[in-house]
Amino acid sequence: MKFSDVGFSKSMNEAPKWVAPSSYWHQKSLLIAGFFFSINIVASVLACAVWDLHAHPAIHNLLYIGGLLCSFLLNSLIALALYFGVRHQKPTLMMPYLVSATIHLIFSLGAAFLCLISLLDHMFAGNDSADLYGVIGFSVLFIFWLVTLHIVARERDEIRQLNGHQRLVPEYL
Incomplete structure (x- = not known):
């Protein structure tokens, strides 16, 4: 029995043949599922x-x-669907997370906007500007949801491309 017969390549820099191919977006998407x-x-x-x-x-x-x-x-269930969608290369299981993250993104933007309006009102009235923490917090949440949406959508597109799924709309439109 040769070394390459058990699934390992001769170079240690390459992954074993039995390991599913992973990408940068794959690891990030699994991390996002854990964070969520x-x-x-x-x-x-x-x-x-x-x-x-x-x-x-x-x-x-x-x-x-x-x-x-x-x-x-x-x-x-949304976090588990994302995890299994990434792990088993099923782009349809990533859709609940994308919908949920989009809703969270919209609410975070709205809350940051309301805190900003309140902060400006307090600043012009000469009162304490404690709403600054709300603006910072909801802005960080907005950026988090925006970045995770980008990463998961990118992973879903990569899986679709690997599975041979065609886009309904051409890329140039």
């Missing part, structure tokens, strides 16, 4: 910490916890 799942967990824990169970009636508590659980499960 981590953000999902942190947001759920913070939402639980902020809610005061004793200040609200039981029905409101049940509705809040139920909505929080549904949100957590939905975002977890």
Whole structure:
């Protein structure tokens, strides 16, 4: 049995033959899936910490916890769909993340704009400009969603090209 028969090349710089081809965008997309799942967990824990169970009636508590659980499960499914879409080269499984990230992008831009308007109002009135942290925070979130959208869309296009899927619209339009 030769060294190359077990799936390894003679050069150590090359990947084994049995390893799926990975790209720069592939690794970034897997990292984004992990970040999205981590953000999902942190947001759920913070939402639980902020809610005061004793200040609200039981029905409101049940509705809040139920909505929080549904949100957590939905975002977890989106993160898992992105992970399996990247891992198994299925571009259709990346679409839920692209839709979710687009919605988050729009809300982050809107919140940053509202914080900026409030900041300018406080600055012209001579009050404390504490809204600066909101502008910075939502601007960072906006940039994060914009970059992740670009990376995942690029990975999806690369997978489509590798799988031989044709675009409906030519590139030059």
